[in-house]
Amino acid sequence: MQYVIIGASAAGVTAARIIRHNDPLGDITVISRDDRVYSRCMLHLKLSGQRTEEKLSFVEQDFFAANHIAWLPGKTVVDIRVDERAALLDDGTLVPYDRLLIASGASSTVPPVPNLRGAANVHALRNLDDVEALEKIARPGLRAVIIGAGLVGMDAAVGLLEKGVKVTLVEMFDRILAIQLDARAAGRYEALLREHGVEVITGAKVKEAIANGKGGVEGLLLADGRKIPCDICLAAAGVSPNISFLKDKRFRPTENGRAIAVDRQCRTSVENVYAAGDVTFLAPIWPEAVRQAQVTAANMSGGEASLPEKDWSWTNSMNFFGLPTVSYGRTSIAEPGYAEDILLDGGVYKKIIHKDGVIHGAIFQGDIDNCGVYLKLIKEGVNIGGLGKAPLELNYADVFQQAANGEFQ
């Protein structure tokens, strides 16, 4: 059996490991544009100088050799020849497959703002190459403007701060980390950013980038007329799945046309071709990409597995300036009928959103110990009304259930 995997990040590597475990004799080939294996979630730690390149890896150093996996690093797939069952590489090589996994990930997008796309000093924080490019230019005193204050924008801000760069964060929403946090939790990070000298501009629309006449940009012009001068611009306003090589019309895209569609077994519309991770747009966080890869790998190598029926990945964790936060589900009340319980104690902020005895969202900031049980309560829709405790005080003892094999349920 010839297994071919496109991509060597969370989904690709996880799948390769499992397939090797399931099929000790199969041929496994991993093709990746990346010439190194690294965790994208740790890129900012390289930028800030806290980690070496080696320590960005999430696998053993000899992963490919030890698992007898042929790795083709630095190669780009330009087409899938469905009828020939082969992947065509940029160097003209055809790599034949019996089973193919598309885990080609996503790329950082540059917002459609005049003068921004293609400008020389507009960067991203997505690949190790991006970090290396930033390392070359970032030095104390330079000014960087980051477009987008989500998790990537925050990572970039913290990384550049460590380099002594003067950072301005520009965010379209009325607060930073708007998708992950409510106003109070986000506000504490915003205060910490300001304490560290970061200028934070929220509710801002970027009208255009100001060209510097040398192929780069020298600042941003906001819709309200403000000008933000910069030496470095970093786009952290979202990603787009890498699907341009799927030219064959038999590959069915998702409804919005931006990702490749998969079913609950992670099968694409083409026989023997599977997809997992960011390229499906269904796995916004690392754990979900790995979950998809586990399902895919099982299905590719003789087993049977499905993604959970209830897709639920609204979980986030973060740790900026030593302040940890975990959030689950909805972070604020949008409609009537919901109630919230709040605990504010020094540096600790906790909030539980509930309705009719069921928890729909929770935020833990400053003290996240043992908070994971709320994931169970929310995901399973446990009725907490009968547990005899306030929503903020629940723990696993309240729903304790031990299976015959000793696992919790």
Place this chain on the structure above:
Amino acid sequence: MKRIFIDREKCQGCLGCALACMAEHNAGGKSIYDLDLGDKANETKNNVLKDAAGHPTPVFCRHCDDPECVRACMSGAMSKNQETGRVEYDADRCASCYMCLMSCRFGVLKVDAPTAKIIQKCDACGTREGGPRCVEECPSGALEYKEAR
């Protein structure tokens, strides 16, 4: 693999398991006499939590067959040892992203107090002869280390 089975009805909440855990993981020596209860760097890795009725319940890491914490780990710090069945944590590789803590739906994991960078995670006392010390020192029979079937 072996697991620490919990008989919550027998638990008296004496926290002997917590002391055992702290003593076993104390860099200054494993005797109970070496234990400094005020040492924040030496916290217990296990949890004895109360339900609404005030009943103490040991909530210890299960070293799950399909561990969510390992699935969530983006640094390679959490791993399932296929030979022993244990879920192992390598603090040196950990990037303190807390996705493991977020993903453990039993709420077992917590962060260390002094640095807030390290996950407090049961290691089943590593290679210790006789297995986990908490089991050995539980006076009420609430804990039993046995083959998980």
